[in-house]
Amino acid sequence: GQSSSRGVQNFKVVLLGEGCVGKTSLVLRFVEDKFNDRHISTIQASFLTKKVSVHGRRMQLSIWDTAGQERFHALGPIYYRDSHGAVLVYDITDVDSFQKVQNWVRELRRMLGESICLAIAGNKSDLSDERTVDLVEAEQYALDVGAFHLDTSAKHNEGVEELFMSLADRMLATR
Ligand code: GDP
Numbered sequence: 001g002q003s004s005s006r007g008v009q010n011f012k013v014v015l016l017g018e019g020c021v022g023k024t025s026l027v028l029r030f031v032e033d034k035f036n037d038r039h040i041s042t043i044q045a046s047f048l049t050k051k052v053s054v055h056g057r058r059m060q061l062s063i064w065d066t067a068g069q070e071r072f073h074a075l076g077p078i079y080y081r082d083s084h085g086a087v088l089v090y091d092i093t094d095v096d097s098f099q100k101v102q103n104w105v106r107e108l109r110r111m112l113g114e115s116i117c118l119a120i121a122g123n124k125s126d127l128s129d130e131r132t133v134d135l136v137e138a139e140q141y142a143l144d145v146g147a148f149h150l151d152t153s154a155k156h157n158e159g160v161e162e163l164f165m166s167l168a169d170r171m172l173a174t175r
Protein backbone atom coordinates (compact mmCIF):
# COMPACT_ATOMS: atom_id res chain seq x y z
CA GLY A 1 0.00 0.00 0.00
CA GLN A 2 0.89 3.63 -0.45
CA SER A 3 2.67 5.09 2.55
CA SER A 4 1.56 8.38 4.07
CA SER A 5 3.66 10.72 6.17
CA ARG A 6 2.22 9.36 9.41
CA GLY A 7 3.19 5.80 8.67
CA VAL A 8 -0.30 4.67 7.78
CA GLN A 9 -0.41 2.52 4.67
CA ASN A 10 -3.44 2.80 2.40
CA PHE A 11 -5.09 -0.25 0.92
CA LYS A 12 -8.02 -0.40 -1.47
CA VAL A 13 -10.57 -3.16 -1.00
CA VAL A 14 -13.54 -3.73 -3.32
CA LEU A 15 -16.75 -5.58 -2.54
CA LEU A 16 -18.16 -7.68 -5.38
CA GLY A 17 -21.11 -10.03 -5.69
CA GLU A 18 -24.70 -10.27 -6.75
CA GLY A 19 -27.30 -7.76 -5.56
CA CYS A 20 -28.87 -8.44 -2.15
CA VAL A 21 -26.22 -10.86 -0.90
CA GLY A 22 -25.28 -8.36 1.82
CA LYS A 23 -22.25 -6.44 0.54
CA THR A 24 -23.37 -3.08 1.91
CA SER A 25 -24.44 -4.72 5.17
CA LEU A 26 -20.99 -6.26 5.65
CA VAL A 27 -19.26 -2.92 5.07
CA LEU A 28 -21.60 -1.05 7.41
CA ARG A 29 -21.23 -3.73 10.08
CA PHE A 30 -17.45 -3.62 9.87
CA VAL A 31 -17.02 0.16 9.63
CA GLU A 32 -19.92 1.46 11.72
CA ASP A 33 -21.16 -1.64 13.58
CA LYS A 34 -24.68 -1.11 12.22
CA PHE A 35 -27.23 -3.41 10.63
CA ASN A 36 -30.44 -2.61 8.75
CA ASP A 37 -33.06 -5.20 7.82
CA ARG A 38 -33.89 -3.36 4.64
CA HIS A 39 -31.89 -3.28 1.45
CA ILE A 40 -29.57 -0.31 1.60
CA SER A 41 -29.57 1.09 -1.90
CA THR A 42 -26.48 3.23 -1.65
CA ILE A 43 -24.03 4.47 0.88
CA GLN A 44 -23.34 8.17 0.59
CA ALA A 45 -19.71 7.95 -0.39
CA SER A 46 -18.38 5.57 -3.00
CA PHE A 47 -16.12 4.16 -0.32
CA LEU A 48 -15.77 4.11 3.46
CA THR A 49 -12.48 4.08 5.29
CA LYS A 50 -11.40 2.34 8.44
CA LYS A 51 -8.04 2.38 10.19
CA VAL A 52 -6.84 -0.93 11.56
CA SER A 53 -3.64 -2.26 13.10
CA VAL A 54 -2.14 -5.56 12.06
CA HIS A 55 1.01 -6.82 13.81
CA GLY A 56 1.60 -3.28 15.06
CA ARG A 57 1.40 -1.82 11.57
CA ARG A 58 -1.23 0.79 10.83
CA MET A 59 -3.35 0.42 7.75
CA GLN A 60 -6.13 2.53 6.33
CA LEU A 61 -8.62 0.43 4.41
CA SER A 62 -10.62 2.19 1.71
CA ILE A 63 -13.56 -0.12 1.23
CA TRP A 64 -15.43 0.33 -2.05
CA ASP A 65 -19.02 -0.80 -2.26
CA THR A 66 -21.18 -0.91 -5.36
CA ALA A 67 -24.30 1.20 -5.64
CA GLY A 68 -26.40 -1.42 -7.37
CA GLN A 69 -24.48 -1.46 -10.64
CA GLU A 70 -23.90 -5.18 -10.16
CA ARG A 71 -27.43 -5.73 -11.44
CA PHE A 72 -26.71 -4.07 -14.76
CA HIS A 73 -23.33 -5.71 -15.39
CA ALA A 74 -22.01 -2.15 -15.31
CA LEU A 75 -18.97 -2.72 -13.14
CA GLY A 76 -15.86 -2.52 -15.23
CA PRO A 77 -12.14 -2.64 -14.54
CA ILE A 78 -12.26 1.02 -13.45
CA TYR A 79 -14.00 -0.09 -10.26
CA TYR A 80 -11.49 -2.69 -9.17
CA ARG A 81 -8.22 -1.54 -10.73
CA ASP A 82 -5.52 -0.61 -8.18
CA SER A 83 -7.24 -2.83 -5.61
CA HIS A 84 -5.09 -4.64 -3.09
CA GLY A 85 -7.93 -6.86 -2.00
CA ALA A 86 -11.42 -7.96 -2.92
CA VAL A 87 -14.24 -9.41 -0.85
CA LEU A 88 -16.42 -11.64 -3.02
CA VAL A 89 -19.77 -12.09 -1.36
CA TYR A 90 -22.48 -14.68 -1.90
CA ASP A 91 -25.59 -15.69 0.04
CA ILE A 92 -25.31 -19.22 1.49
CA THR A 93 -28.99 -19.82 0.62
CA ASP A 94 -28.50 -18.89 -3.06
CA VAL A 95 -26.45 -21.20 -5.29
CA ASP A 96 -26.64 -18.75 -8.17
CA SER A 97 -24.90 -16.08 -6.12
CA PHE A 98 -22.01 -18.50 -5.51
CA GLN A 99 -21.74 -19.02 -9.27
CA LYS A 100 -21.45 -15.24 -9.68
CA VAL A 101 -18.57 -15.21 -7.21
CA GLN A 102 -16.74 -17.71 -9.41
CA ASN A 103 -17.24 -15.43 -12.42
CA TRP A 104 -15.73 -12.53 -10.47
CA VAL A 105 -12.76 -14.61 -9.36
CA ARG A 106 -12.01 -15.55 -12.98
CA GLU A 107 -12.30 -11.93 -14.07
CA LEU A 108 -10.09 -10.59 -11.26
CA ARG A 109 -7.40 -13.25 -11.77
CA ARG A 110 -7.43 -12.59 -15.53
CA MET A 111 -7.14 -8.80 -15.12
CA LEU A 112 -4.98 -8.50 -11.98
CA GLY A 113 -3.27 -11.88 -11.63
CA GLU A 114 -1.97 -12.89 -8.21
CA SER A 115 -1.41 -9.29 -7.09
CA ILE A 116 -4.88 -9.06 -5.54
CA CYS A 117 -5.79 -10.82 -2.27
CA LEU A 118 -9.17 -12.52 -2.40
CA ALA A 119 -11.61 -13.19 0.42
CA ILE A 120 -14.82 -15.12 -0.21
CA ALA A 121 -17.68 -14.50 2.21
CA GLY A 122 -20.61 -16.90 2.52
CA ASN A 123 -22.95 -14.34 4.03
CA LYS A 124 -26.26 -14.79 5.92
CA SER A 125 -24.82 -17.64 8.00
CA ASP A 126 -27.65 -16.96 10.46
CA LEU A 127 -29.90 -18.64 7.84
CA SER A 128 -27.93 -21.91 7.95
CA ASP A 129 -31.18 -23.96 8.00
CA GLU A 130 -31.71 -22.77 4.42
CA ARG A 131 -28.12 -23.29 3.28
CA THR A 132 -27.86 -24.56 -0.30
CA VAL A 133 -24.17 -23.87 -0.94
CA ASP A 134 -22.04 -26.62 0.56
CA LEU A 135 -19.54 -25.16 3.03
CA VAL A 136 -16.77 -27.72 2.42
CA GLU A 137 -17.10 -27.27 -1.34
CA ALA A 138 -16.91 -23.48 -0.98
CA GLU A 139 -13.83 -23.73 1.23
CA GLN A 140 -12.13 -26.09 -1.22
CA TYR A 141 -12.97 -23.78 -4.11
CA ALA A 142 -11.40 -20.84 -2.25
CA LEU A 143 -8.18 -22.79 -1.66
CA ASP A 144 -8.07 -23.83 -5.32
CA VAL A 145 -8.09 -20.19 -6.46
CA GLY A 146 -5.69 -18.92 -3.78
CA ALA A 147 -8.42 -17.22 -1.76
CA PHE A 148 -9.77 -17.88 1.71
CA HIS A 149 -13.37 -18.50 2.68
CA LEU A 150 -15.36 -17.49 5.73
CA ASP A 151 -19.01 -17.77 6.64
CA THR A 152 -20.31 -14.41 7.81
CA SER A 153 -23.45 -12.87 9.19
CA ALA A 154 -23.69 -9.10 8.93
CA LYS A 155 -26.96 -9.45 10.83
CA HIS A 156 -25.59 -11.35 13.83
CA ASN A 157 -22.11 -9.87 13.53
CA GLU A 158 -20.39 -13.19 13.01
CA GLY A 159 -17.17 -13.55 11.06
CA VAL A 160 -17.24 -9.94 9.83
CA GLU A 161 -14.27 -8.64 11.79
CA GLU A 162 -12.33 -11.81 11.01
CA LEU A 163 -13.14 -11.45 7.31
CA PHE A 164 -11.74 -7.95 6.92
CA MET A 165 -8.86 -8.45 9.36
CA SER A 166 -7.72 -11.68 7.68
CA LEU A 167 -7.79 -9.88 4.35
CA ALA A 168 -5.81 -6.99 5.88
CA ASP A 169 -3.27 -9.48 7.18
CA ARG A 170 -2.88 -11.04 3.74
CA MET A 171 -2.60 -7.67 2.00
CA LEU A 172 0.12 -6.62 4.40
CA ALA A 173 2.01 -9.88 3.83
CA THR A 174 1.81 -9.37 0.06
CA ARG A 175 3.42 -5.92 0.18
P1 GDP B 1 -26.19 -5.80 -1.29
O1 GDP B 1 -27.16 -5.52 -2.39
O2 GDP B 1 -25.30 -6.96 -1.63
O3 GDP B 1 -25.42 -4.59 -0.87
O4 GDP B 1 -27.05 -6.30 -0.03
P2 GDP B 1 -27.58 -5.47 1.26
O5 GDP B 1 -26.47 -5.22 2.22
O6 GDP B 1 -28.36 -4.29 0.80
O7 GDP B 1 -28.54 -6.54 1.93
C1 GDP B 1 -29.62 -7.10 1.19
C2 GDP B 1 -30.65 -7.70 2.16
O8 GDP B 1 -30.06 -8.78 2.87
C3 GDP B 1 -31.12 -6.69 3.23
O9 GDP B 1 -32.49 -6.94 3.49
C4 GDP B 1 -30.27 -7.04 4.43
O10 GDP B 1 -30.90 -6.70 5.65
C5 GDP B 1 -30.14 -8.56 4.27
N1 GDP B 1 -28.92 -9.07 4.90
C6 GDP B 1 -27.65 -8.62 4.76
N2 GDP B 1 -26.80 -9.35 5.48
C7 GDP B 1 -27.53 -10.30 6.10
C8 GDP B 1 -27.21 -11.38 7.00
O11 GDP B 1 -26.06 -11.61 7.41
N3 GDP B 1 -28.26 -12.17 7.39
C9 GDP B 1 -29.55 -11.97 6.97
N4 GDP B 1 -30.48 -12.79 7.43
N5 GDP B 1 -29.88 -10.96 6.14
C10 GDP B 1 -28.88 -10.14 5.71
Ligand code: MG
Pocket residue numbers: 023024025040041042065066067068
Ligand atom coordinates in the same frame (compact mmCIF):
# COMPACT_ATOMS: atom_id res chain seq x y z
MG1 MG C 1 -25.45 -2.67 -1.69
